[in-house]
Amino acid sequence: MxxxxxxxxxxxxxxxxxxxxxxxxxxxxxxxxxxxxxxxxxxxxxxxxxxxxxxxxxxxxxxxxxxxxxxxxxxxxxxxxxxxxxxxxxxxxxxxxxxxxxxxxxxxxxxxxxxxxxxxxxxxxxxxxxxxxxxxxxxxxxxxxxxxxxxxxxxxxxxxxxxxxxxxxxxxxxxxxxPLDLAGSDLTVLVVDTRAPHTHADGEYGARRRGCEEAARLLGVPALRDVTAADLDDALARLDDEELRRYVRHVVTEDDRVLSVVRLLDEGRLEEIGPALTASHASMRDDFRITVPEVDTAVDALLAAGALGARMTGGGFGGCVIGLVPDADVDAAGEAVRSAFADAGFGEPDLFTAAPSAGARVL
Missing domain, CATH: 3.30.230.10 (Ribosomal Protein S5; domain 2)
Known part of the structure; x- marks a missing residue:
C-alpha cells in the first residue's frame, strides 16, 4: 500500500x-x-x-x-x-x-x-x-x-x-x-506554540469573514482584494461602521505587506522583511483584533530579544507566533519567551524551529 x-x-x-x-x-x-x-x-x-x-x-x-x-x-x-x-x-x-x-x-x-x-x-x-x-x-x-x-x-x-x-x-x-534561504542568511524561523486554544470553526473567524464580505458589498467591489493601498483612505471614508473600517484597513495593508515581502525575497533581501512581519502583527492585534495575551507576549519577548520581526501566524485567537531570529540569538530568544510567559502566569510554551519543506508526496 x-x-x-x-x-x-x-x-x-x-x-x-x-x-x-x-x-x-x-x-x-x-x-x-x-x-x-x-x-x-x-x-x-x-x-x-x-x-x-x-x-x-x-x-x-x-x-x-x-x-x-x-x-x-x-x-x-x-x-x-x-x-x-x-x-x-x-x-x-x-x-x-x-x-x-x-x-x-x-x-x-x-x-x-x-x-x-x-x-x-x-x-x-x-x-x-x-x-x-x-x-x-x-x-x-x-x-x-x-x-x-x-x-x-x-x-x-x-x-x-x-x-x-x-x-x-x-x-x-x-x-x-x-526563495526563502534561511540558512544562507544565518537566520532562523523560531516558532512559539503558545498553547492558547485555537480553532477555525468558531464564531469569531466566521464573523470576521462575514464582516469583510459586507464591507466589500458596501464598497461595490467583488472582494477587499480590489481595494488597493492607494484607494484605502477613500474606502474608509465611505464606511460608517468602525468595525468594518478596521477589517478593511487590515486586509488592504496586509495584502500590501505580502507583496512587499515577496519583492524582497525575490531580490534576496530576506534580512529586510522583519518590519513587515511586525507590522502585520500590530494590524492583527489592533485592527482585526484576533490576538490574545499569550501571542502578544510572545511577540514582544521575541522582539526584545533581537528578532528582526515577529507575528502571530494562523487564523488567530491563540496558536503560534513566529520570529525571524539571527541564528546566534535563537537560544536567548527562546529563554526570553519562556521567562515572559512565566512572569505573566501563562503555561509553558513549546518552541521549535521551522524551515520550508516539500508539499504532499509519497513516502
Missing part, C-alpha cells in the same frame, strides 16, 4: 487575506499527516493513530451521517464529495497518522485532508490534476466539516517546495515558489 504525506504549514505573512481573494505567503513544514488507503468488504472506515476508535459508515451521503466526529469528517468527507461528483467509490479503509500539533494554527486539518485526497486519488486511479485536487480539499473543509477557511492551507500543503515559500494569489489560485 502506498503511504502519502501532506505537511502542515507556517504562514510567513498574509493573514485573513485568503478569503478576500488576496495574497498569502505560507511555507510547508517538515511535520505532516500520512494516509494509507486499502480496500474492504463493506462500507467506509476511517481510523487515526490519534483517536481511540475508528469510524465506520455506510456508503451514504453526508446528510445521512450527522454524528461523525470532526476528524473523521475530514477523512470521509473526501469520499462523500467524490460520490457527489459522480465517482463510484468502493468500500475503503483509510488510516491516518499525524505529527502536526493540533489547535496550534499550523494547519493540522489541511495536512489531514490533503494527505487523504492524494491517497484516495492514487488508490482509485482518478488522475485528478492540481486544480481538482485543491478544489476537493477546500470543499471538504468548507462543506463537509463546516470550517469557513479560504484555501491557503490546502494550496501550500499540496504544492509546497523545499527551501521556498509559496506565493499564492487566492483569486486565481495561481502559485509560485519564492
Amino acid at each position: 502506498t503511504r502519502w504525506i501532506a505537511p502542515g504549514r507556517i504562514n510567513l505573512i498574509g493573514e485573513h487575506t485568503d478569503y478576500n481573494d488576496g495574497f498569502v505567503l505560507p511555507f510547508a513544514l517538515a511535520v505532516g499527516c500520512t494516509a494509507v488507503v486499502s480496500s474492504r468488504d463493506d462500507g467506509w472506515a476511517a481510523s487515526s493513530a490519534q483517536e481511540a476508535d475508528p469510524v465506520v459508515v455506510d456508503r451514504t451521503g453526508l446528510d445521512d451521517a450527522p454524528d461523525v466526529p470532526a476528524w473523521a469528517r475530514y477523512v470521509l468527507g473526501v469520499l462523500w464529495l467524490l460520490v457527489d461528483r459522480g465517482v463510484d467509490v468502493p468500500p475503503l479503509a483509510i488510516e491516518v497518522d499525524s505529527d502536526v500539533p493540533t489547535g496550534a494554527g499550523l494547519s493540522s486539518s489541511a495536512a489531514l485532508v490533503c494527505s487523504v485526497v492524494r491517497a484516495v486519488d492514487d488508490h482509485l486511479g482518478l488522475g485528478l490534476d492540481d486544480d481538482a485536487l485543491f478544489a476537493l480539499t477546500r470543499d471538504v473543509e468548507n462543506d463537509a466539516v463546516g470550517a469557513p477557511t479560504g484555501g491557503m492551507d490546502q494550496l501550500v500543503s499540496l504544492r509546497g517546495l523545499e527551501g521556498h515559500a509559496l506565493f499564492c494569489d487566492m483569486r486565481s489560485n495561481d502559485t509560485r515558489p519564492v
Whole structure:
C-alpha cells in the first residue's frame, strides 16, 4: 500500500487575506499527516493513530451521517464529495497518522485532508490534476466539516517546495515558489506554540469573514482584494461602521505587506522583511483584533530579544507566533519567551524551529 504525506504549514505573512481573494505567503513544514488507503468488504472506515476508535459508515451521503466526529469528517468527507461528483467509490479503509500539533494554527486539518485526497486519488486511479485536487480539499473543509477557511492551507500543503515559500494569489489560485534561504542568511524561523486554544470553526473567524464580505458589498467591489493601498483612505471614508473600517484597513495593508515581502525575497533581501512581519502583527492585534495575551507576549519577548520581526501566524485567537531570529540569538530568544510567559502566569510554551519543506508526496 502506498503511504502519502501532506505537511502542515507556517504562514510567513498574509493573514485573513485568503478569503478576500488576496495574497498569502505560507511555507510547508517538515511535520505532516500520512494516509494509507486499502480496500474492504463493506462500507467506509476511517481510523487515526490519534483517536481511540475508528469510524465506520455506510456508503451514504453526508446528510445521512450527522454524528461523525470532526476528524473523521475530514477523512470521509473526501469520499462523500467524490460520490457527489459522480465517482463510484468502493468500500475503503483509510488510516491516518499525524505529527502536526493540533489547535496550534499550523494547519493540522489541511495536512489531514490533503494527505487523504492524494491517497484516495492514487488508490482509485482518478488522475485528478492540481486544480481538482485543491478544489476537493477546500470543499471538504468548507462543506463537509463546516470550517469557513479560504484555501491557503490546502494550496501550500499540496504544492509546497523545499527551501521556498509559496506565493499564492487566492483569486486565481495561481502559485509560485519564492526563495526563502534561511540558512544562507544565518537566520532562523523560531516558532512559539503558545498553547492558547485555537480553532477555525468558531464564531469569531466566521464573523470576521462575514464582516469583510459586507464591507466589500458596501464598497461595490467583488472582494477587499480590489481595494488597493492607494484607494484605502477613500474606502474608509465611505464606511460608517468602525468595525468594518478596521477589517478593511487590515486586509488592504496586509495584502500590501505580502507583496512587499515577496519583492524582497525575490531580490534576496530576506534580512529586510522583519518590519513587515511586525507590522502585520500590530494590524492583527489592533485592527482585526484576533490576538490574545499569550501571542502578544510572545511577540514582544521575541522582539526584545533581537528578532528582526515577529507575528502571530494562523487564523488567530491563540496558536503560534513566529520570529525571524539571527541564528546566534535563537537560544536567548527562546529563554526570553519562556521567562515572559512565566512572569505573566501563562503555561509553558513549546518552541521549535521551522524551515520550508516539500508539499504532499509519497513516502
